[in-house]
Structure formats: C-alpha cells, structure tokens
Amino acid sequence: MRLELTEDEETVREVFAGFFAQESSIEVVRASEPVGFDLGLWTKLAQTGAPGMAVSEAAGGGGATLADLAVVATEAGRRLAPVPLVEHAVATRLVAAAAPADSSLGSLIAGDQVGILALAPAVDGVARLVPGGSAANVVVGLDGDDLVIVAGEPPAGPANTGHAALADRDLRAEGRRVIGGASHYARARAEWQALTASALVGLGHQALDIGVEYVMQRQQFDVPVGSFQAVQHGLATASVDMEGAEYLAHKAVWALASGHADADNMASMAFLFAAESAQAAAAASLQYHGGYGYSDEYDIQLYFRRAKSMTLVHGDPGLEIRSLADRLLGPVGTGASA
Amino acid sequence: MRLELTEDEETVREVFAGFFAQESSIEVVRASEPVGFDLGLWTKLAQTGAPGMAVSEAAGGGGATLADLAVVATEAGRRLAPVPLVEHAVATRLVAAAAPADSSLGSLIAGDQVGILALAPAVDGVARLVPGGSAANVVVGLDGDDLVIVAGEPPAGPANTGHAALADRDLRAEGRRVIGGASHYARARAEWQALTASALVGLGHQALDIGVEYVMQRQQFDVPVGSFQAVQHGLATASVDMEGAEYLAHKAVWALASGHADADNMASMAFLFAAESAQAAAAASLQYHGGYGYSDEYDIQLYFRRAKSMTLVHGDPGLEIRSLADRLLGPVGTGASA
C-alpha cells in the first residue's frame, strides 16, 4: 500500500504542473475558444513525450505507467488544457495493444498525429460528436463488432457549452483498418473514464483554489466574503467531495494498472463521482464570486462550462449509472436468481 | 382569489390550535407511545365535532368545508395528535357520499366509532398496515373493484418507527358491505393526500419552531447557536420549503373542493412535497440540537420519526411519483403518440 505519489510520479507532476501553468495559461485557453484545440500547445506537449509516454518502450513509447499518465491528466485538467490528451493517450495505448504493427502507431506515439477514441459505438458507421473529433487526424472506434482505425482531416465541429473540440467522425472512411474487437475497446473506454476522472480532479481542485482566492480577497460588509460561514461550508463540502474524487480516481488507475477484477467498475465509479464533484465544486466557486463569476472576464465560468462538457461527451451520466447497475446488481430481470 | 384564511377558518384554527395545544400536549403524545392512539383525546375531539365536521349538514354532519378540515389537520399535525383524524374524516366523507344510508354513518359522524381508509387496495381481502388500523372500529377500503366497509375490534399493531397506529385489517370480515367502487375510493385517497399534506405542514412548521427556539437559547462558543450562519441557512432553506408546502397544500384542498380538473394531481404533489419538506425540516432541526436532538428527552426526535411514518404509511414515495408521472406524462410506451 502506498497512498502518495512515488518520487517519480512527484517529479512528473512537478514537470507537468509547470508545463501546463506556463503553456496552457488562461490566455492560451481563452484564445483556443471556440475551437477548443490549440495546435501550438499540442506540438509543445508532443515535445515532452506525453502523447506516447504510457506506451511500452518495446512498442516505441515512453514506458511510463498509467499512473504517470493520470498525474499528467490531472495537471492538464487543472489548466483546462485545450488538447485531447486523454483521448489521444488512450487511443494510442489501444493501438499499441491491439495492432502494434499498425502504420499509425509511430506518429501517434510521437504526437505527430492526434488520435482519439470514439466513446460510443458508431451508428451507420458514424461516431457521433467524438471528443477531440475536430482536432484529431486519427480516430479509433467501434463499428459493429469491429474495432477500427481511420485517418483523415478533422472537420470543423459544432459550437458547444464548454468549447470542446467535438465532431462527428466517419469510421468507414477510406483506409480504415480493423484492428481488434470489443474487448480492447472496453478496456480503452475504462482507461478513458479513469483518466478523465483524473483530469476532472485537477479541474475541480483548481476551481476551488480560484474560489478560495477570490473569497479571501473580496470584501463585503467590511470582511472577506470567505469569512462567512455559509460560504465556508459550501466550499468545505465541495472540497471534501473533491478529495474523495481524487483518491477514487487514483484507485481506479491502480485497479486498471494492476489488473484488478473490478477495475472497469472502479473506473466508471471514479468517472461518475469526479464528474459530479467537479461540477459541484465549479458551481459553488462560481456562486461565491457573485456577479463576477458569471462574467466572461473571470476564469471560474470556464471551469463551470468545461466540467459539464468533460462529463457530457461521455453521454447522459444516467446511462452510465444504468450500465453500472447492470454490472453491479445484474441485469434487470435477473434479480431473484442472483 | 384569497390566499389567507377566511375569518371562519381563522376561528377554527384558533379553536383547534388551542384544543390540540391543551389536549395533545407533548406528555399526551409520549404517553400514547407505542400504541399511537389516545382514546381519551379522541373522545374529547369527538366532543368538538371534528370527526364529522366536514360532512354535509344534510347528511347529519357539521357542514364545514374541506378547507376547515385542513386547518384542523394542520393543528393536529403541529401537536402530533395521536388520533387518526385525517383517516377518519376522509372515511366518513366517503361513506356519506357513497352510502349515506349505511348504518355506520351516524356513529362515524359523532366519532362514537373510529373509521379509517385503507390506502392501498386489499390483497387477498386483507388491507396491509392501514394507518389507524390498530385504533379503528370501522375500515373502508378497496377489495378488488368493490369499495367495502367492515366493522370490527381493532387488533394490536406492530411496533414501528413513529409509533403509528398501524394494523392489517380484514376487508372480508363478517358484516362487510359493498358501498361503492373505485372512483369514490380515488377521491377519498386524494383527500387523504391533501389533508395529510396539511398535517405534515403543521408538523414541519412546529419542528422548525422547536429548532429556532432551541438554537436561540443554546449557547456555544459564547454565542447562541442560532447566530451561526450555517445554522441560519439550514433553517432558512427548510422554512422556505415548508412555506411552499403550506401553500401547495392549501391549493390542493381548494382544487379538490372546487372540483378543479387537476385536483388529484395537485393532491399528490402537495403530499409528496409536504412529506419531503417536513422530513427535511425535522431532520435539520434535530441536527442543530446536537446530541440532545437525538435523546428521547427532547421533543424534536418525535417530529423526526413521525414525519417519516406519516409519509411511509402511504407506501414508497417513489411509487407515488411513478403514478404521478403516468398521469402527467402519459403511461410508459405512449410517449411518442402523446
């Protein structure tokens, strides 16, 4: 048991905390709107090795662990980095595992191409509103029983709540290769959930930090807003949830990395809990900003919007709860026999 | 439009506020445990005319309105009166409407017998855990398509959360009469919901009054507990909900009395909202009592327990929400055509 970062992870954290603070400043984040993708940031990130860091060295990757990657995802989430890092890393690991000989792998590992994972199976060959879809050249997704990979120029995506780089992607485009089946896909999806939970943990913590800083500096009735107990309790409640979300995300990553039998459920739980907690943290922090929280000028609204879009790219959370219920309780209609 | 009590209603309110404060003191309430029924209190209540007050004068009743009755129910709820007043009044109105010639009507109106309504249809002729079941001589309920009335000695009931006078009742006992059908029953059930909402309004308001009094008197950290903003906001939130519950209950009573097309839904809504709000009010008030709230010696725990039992005698609120959804949205499977 070890419930703290290893020295190596701590080093990764420091490096990428610095990287994203510098390169994904709030000005960069704002400048990326409404597209939700900053190619310059991506290029710099590729230079750090992050896109392929969690692919084995044997396959040409950085040989880092999933936990290292989660640490990077958290720092990216903290700075709302307008790059589909989690999607890319998960897709790249998937290709490395399912089709190590695929021609795309090298450029994905290097970050020369942006790859993403379609989170829902395609309908009539089209994957709908894929996160990173308006940024990626390579898409991995499920079309029927086939796990396929396709390449192509990213289309422009629709305007949306959190300026996410969403777009529909055609999984039957020319050059498509079948690289595996549903089991690889399920694993990649679970990794996406756990890593997105990590990113939401970064987002939620930062939203609270922003809120705490604001309420300490803002004076009303001749005292800091942060000295009002109602404000304190609202922030405290949110921060306890974020703390739980953080450790649950770590546990999901550990479960996936160590082959825990329950890892997929853990990833689902971590995602659902982090999503709700980060949204609530951002909403509380926004509320305690008063009117300024609602103004474009202040940053907290960016966190509020992205918390929602990072959640909804996965679909209605109610459907994930339903799916989790089937796994934890058995499908409907099997109750009496279970 | 008139959103205040009439002078007559105000008089009724004052009279019964006084009556229950006097006759259903907290000592009386406690002494009625665990049976949940005080025959002495019932006898005194019968002398006021309350049991038959809302039956027309033509039928031998007091000729009061449903709104008058609701006012009385609120005052009874405020003092946790251990008598099945709402159940009796609803059952008596039902008999008067469906079978004015029934031999039981006179004694029900006079309160010489205690009558109740089984809230769920009987299964194999038995109505399960009927509120007032361990107190009543007369039970009205639905057995198949038949609305039936039976008389009999009340059995002892099971020990339960809120010391409610619950018991199973046999609707096929000797002497049973069929007095109507499902439509009479539905109306009576809606009246029960609206009047129980009124009773829960009294309960919730009093729970808050008890809480406010406690936190003003109780000092911690050299100030009244009630001067802490977190406590203030918890009580304020609960009191806003109670205020809404109060007017929604009034509206449901008005809708039933005035034959509003939506009256049944209104009664269901009023019941659900009052139940949740009263439970939350009692829970908040208990919490701000600290350890004393949990001790038998203080009264707030009585309110906490009874708020739950007044709700659950109607069954899982989730089922009522489901039924309301069918009425408001159309049954499942009819969505596309509606």
Next chain:
Amino acid sequence: MDFSYPPRAEDFRTEVRQFLAEHVTPAVLEEQHSGTVHSWELHQKMAAKGWLNGAVPEELGGGGRDALEMSVLIEELQLFRAPIDAMGVVIALASIILELGNDFLKDEVVPKLLRGESLGSFGYSEPESGSDVAAAQTKAVRDGDEWVINGTKMWTTMAHEADYVILLTRTNADVPKHKGLTFFIVPFDTPGIEIQPVWTMGYERSNATFYDDVRLDDKWRLGDVDGGWAVMKTALKFERGIAGGQFFSAPLIEDTIAHARRHRRPDGSLLIDDPVVRERLVRAMIDLEVCRVFAQRVAYGAAVGAPFGVEGSMTKLFASETFKKHSNWFIDILGVEGLLRHGEPDAPMGGFIEESFRHAPVTTIYGGTSEINRNMVAEGHLGLPRAR
C-alpha cells in the same frame, strides 16, 4: 383559500396570450441571441397596449392594472419566453419616480418610460459593492445647484439601450454607510459617462458604466439628500410586483418533455419512458407548482396591500435554486447533444436547454444572491439574529 384569478385577470390573461401568440414571433425570440435581452418592437407594442402604464399603481397616475393582472402578464411573458427584464426595470423606475420624485422627474422621465420610448437601468452595484449595496462609493458632491458625480457602476444591464440610470451615490462619507446615500436619475447622454460592455457566460450583455465629473442639476435628484436608503426600500417594494424569474423552469420543462417524447436512446427506447427521467420531470413539475403558489402569494400580497415581508425573498430563492437544479438535470438527460448551442442544427430544442444551463447560475446571484436571501429569511421570518 381561493387560488382562482378574478374574471378581470382571467380576461386579461386571455388578451395577453392572444397578443403574445401573435407578437412573440420567431424573430423576436431570435433577437435575444444578440445578447441584449430586449425587443424594442415587442416593448413598444406592449406600451401601445397600455400595459407598461397599466403596471403603475392607479393612485400614482398609472393605468390601474392591479398586481394580479401584472403577475399574469409577467407569468405569460415568461411562458412565451419573451424578454422581461428591461420591461421590469421600466415599470419599477416609473413607479419609484411617481412615488418619490419631484414634478420635473415625473414630467420629464415617466412618460417616456411608459410610452415605451425610453429604457432605464439600475445603478446600484459597484465593482467593490454587490451584496453590500450600501457600501457604494460613487461620489456625488454638491456644487451650487449642481452635483458632480464620479465613480463606477457594475451590472448596469441595458445601459447601452437605455436613456436613464437610477444611480446610488455617496453624498456623506462621515456617517454610517446607510446614512450617507443619495439617489439620482441620470440621463445617459450627460457628458462624462462611458458605457463598456460586460459579457457573460449566458452570452447576455451587461455593462460597466463610468462617471467622470458628470454634472447634474439638482432637479435630477430622487428623494432627500442622504435619504437614499429610504428610496432603496421603496425600490424593493416595487420590484415585488414585477420581479420575474419565478417561471423560468416552465419552458425548460416543456422543452425537455417535448424532446423526450421524440428522442430515442441508443437502445431504441424513448427518453420519456426512462423511469429515472420521469422521476426528475415529476420532481421538477412539483417544484414549478411550488413556484406558482409562491408567485401567486407575492402578487396577492401586493394586490391587497399586505405589508412587505420576506415572501419575495422566498420566491426568488426557491425559483432560482430549483431552476438551476432543473437545468443541470435536463442538460444531462440530453447526453452529448445537450452541449450543442443555439444555431447548431442538431441542438435539441434549438439549444434552449443548453442556454438555460448557462443562464441559470446568474439567477441565484442577481437581484440578491441566495446567501443574502437566506439571511433575510433567517432574520425576517425566523427571527434569528443578524449573522454578522
């Protein structure tokens, strides 16, 4: 109790509905997406109907629509998704001036407002004072018959379309803060005023307004010198009758149901048949019913001249908090398509639910935050001591 509306109000409701069905056109609705939540066309048509004038109490020279009728108007406007904020400010401003203003202000300002020619703007908040409104620092200094005003106001929404702002200023810094305030009605065309847009998460435009040696004749003063706090109380009283927002959830629920009846889940089932979705819809419909009785109670209180209490705080608190909750529930139900904004062809219900999600957070902030309203309920309704 009797929750029915008097025949006059019901007749008025019918009239309003007919009018709105005709005049709240797709173009009027589309116009809101500019960020300026106002339609001059609709506003002037309503003025022509006498409805702005109607909102002003008869004894103040208004058209004598009572509070119930006005609540009907506000309710129907919200159900039709028409803009209401600018109209609300006009009515409040006219009423305040008619009750407390001098003859000059009554003659000069009120007719323009009520004829639908001019809009107003609230100048209470400042960069450093929001909830603590009495801490206003915008200075007004007397200079003969004139006042010289310097300072900055925040959240002067509609200023860029309006002719007047009702300005809270500090005229005495040597007394407790509530006792050194004075109000002015300031025409925006007075030299020295600058208006800068403040854009918001809801894509609505508000403004910051800057006052740099703005010189104003004393006739523009509203109420006594240093008597601003009394004016503020009157202002709050008039907001009671016309405050909107109680029915924000109504069109949201309506749209969600309409979408759920048509939209199928990946497994082919209709959204409306999902029991979890149904539960949330029912809970929202109950909350809306509570908003309805709260709003009706406020209107009734105003109609019978009941003393001004905390009903307005309760109504606003409940309606805005539940609206925020509902908007969060319902955008989730839409899944990833819920993120799509107005203008995107696949946006469910034209993006209205998504817009509600972005708009809802401000409703628990503006016009008194939920925290301030809970303070008011704790003090004014429960009799608890002032927390600070």
Next chain:
Amino acid sequence: MDFSYPPRAEDFRTEVRQFLAEHVTPAVLEEQHSGTVHSWELHQKMAAKGWLNGAVPEELGGGGRDALEMSVLIEELQLFRAPIDAMGVVIALASIILELGNDFLKDEVVPKLLRGESLGSFGYSEPESGSDVAAAQTKAVRDGDEWVINGTKMWTTMAHEADYVILLTRTNADVPKHKGLTFFIVPFDTPGIEIQPVWTMGYERSNATFYDDVRLDDKWRLGDVDGGWAVMKTALKFERGIAGGQFFSAPLIEDTIAHARRHRRPDGSLLIDDPVVRERLVRAMIDLEVCRVFAQRVAYGAAVGAPFGVEGSMTKLFASETFKKHSNWFIDILGVEGLLRHGEPDAPMGGFIEESFRHAPVTTIYGGTSEINRNMVAEGHLGLPRAR
C-alpha cells in the same frame, strides 16, 4: 499509488473474518437491542486474541498491530455488524494513558483495559458544552494530595458498564478557557458518582454522570495541571486510528439489495428491477467506495506517521452524511413495511434498515458535528479564516 494491503494485513483480515464468522453469533447481534451496544463475550474473546493489546502502538508497550491492521479489524467488525464503540474507547484510552500517563495509571488501568476486563468512557461533553468542548465547567479543586471534583458530564456512553471515565475538568477559571483544563482518569466506583441513563431515538443507551464532591488522589491525574488541551489533542490523534463509522452504509446497502432481490412491488415486479431503486443503489455504492478510500487514507497516514491533518474530519463528515442520506433513501424503498421495527415478524431484513434510519442522525452529531467538521475543513484544508 497502491491500494493493496500488505500480506500481513491481508492475513490478519482472513483471521479476523474467520473469527467474526464464528463469534458474531445471532445472540451477539441480538444483544445490541438491549440498548447497550457492546458484547462482553465478544470483547473478551477479542482481548484474548491479543487484538485490543495489538491496537496499542508497539513503542507504548502494545502488541504492535499497525494502523492498517487495526483499520482492517475495524472495517471487518462493521461489515459483520459487531459493536465497535466500546472497543474503540478502550483502545484510545489505553493509548492515551500509555503516552501521557504516570506509572501508576499505566500499571493500574491499562492492563485491565487491554485484557478486556474493564471498559472506559469519555467524559468530555457537559450539559452546557458539546461542540464547544473547551468550555467544560466540571470543577476540580486541589486539596492537599487530593482533588475534589464537582460537575456533570453528558454522553458518557457505556458508563454503566465501564470502570473508568477520562474526565475533562476545569482547574483554572481565571485564564482563557483552553488553558484552565485538566484531565483525570476517574474510577466509577469512587464515592460521589451517580450514573443516570439517557435513552435515545436509536434505542441506544447513553448516560449522564454526576460528580458530587468526588475525592481523587493526584495520581489519577492525566497530564499536567491546566495542560488538558494538550491531552485532548493526543486523544484526537488516537481516535484517528480506531474511529469507526466509515462503513456504516455497507451492511445497509447489503440488506437493501438482499431485500430488493426478493421483494415484489404490488404490480408483481421485483424491487431490484426498478430503475429508480437501481440508481439509488448505485449512487450509494459509489459513496461507499469513497468512504473506503477515505478510510484507507486515514489508516495509511497513521501507519506512515504522517502529520495529523483534517483527513479524519473529511472521512467522518462524508461517511456520516452519506449514511444518513442512504438510510433515508432505503427506508423509503421499503414502503410502509419499512417502518416495522426489529422483532416484528414482517420487518424487512429483521428491521435493520429501520434501525439504521433512526441511528443515522446521531452519526452526523457525535464525535464532532458535521458543522464542526466543515469548520475544520474550511480552516485546516482551505485556509479560510475562523468563522467566529
């Protein structure tokens, strides 16, 4: 991070499970319904296994079970629904004495506690001081080598079965309240002590204890005169390792699922197939998973000797608040039968869910209310100023 337990802890878990499966008999469970949440039989068997002694840190002379093993023990006890409170007090009390006590207390009291012969009781709260524990007024006045104690303590749970109480007294009224406190270990058989039962909504018995000219030799003093606040901090540190309650929701969820698999709704459908019920079960299972990582983190922090922070407050706050929420959800799902109490033949799952509903409210109060814990998180974790 690595969430796996070391082999020693896993082996211990296996041993504990085997033991509990054998010894947490129906009779032991039934015994709790007396209101005294304790089983002497089970307690002494655990003492015989060396587990009480094991909980005491090795450097203090204990059996050297580490914090992870103790957390495993506490977790398993809760999953088996065994009583844990009295055991927790014994371990905390022994540890405090071993760290701060004199030789007399170490020799006289600790062995009896750890052999399972004696129980202890916390004497912190008073009628007028609960959350504000430093406001204790029970007076201890020096008289030669003795102290004379007068006052009243509340919530001295287990006092009627215990031999000792750790008593917080005021020895100096002329200094700030935190600086005039002194602790004593008081044997309950000292003349002048009266114990009165305090019954609760959960049907658990607590006690009020009254101290009337209780004379005590100075050797019973724990820590310095007027140094009570430092002792209190040590006491809190030892509660960190053994505090229970993190898994209250586990048996509740287990029972609800078991009931839902068997129980049919009036329409014939199984409760477990109701999507709304399923959603709540899943949400509760997620919350429980969060409780698990919180608890594990507290145990890990204790095991590696991390500085004592607010993790304990967070864990307790989250676990108790979610337990209260879950118990309210799940009693509702049972419908009217959910009201039936233990002992009634038709009570679902022997009435356990109903009991949880009545018990849950105290868990957000005792051992630091949710309000106090939110204060601690706001100050200690977020760095916000003291609200008062």
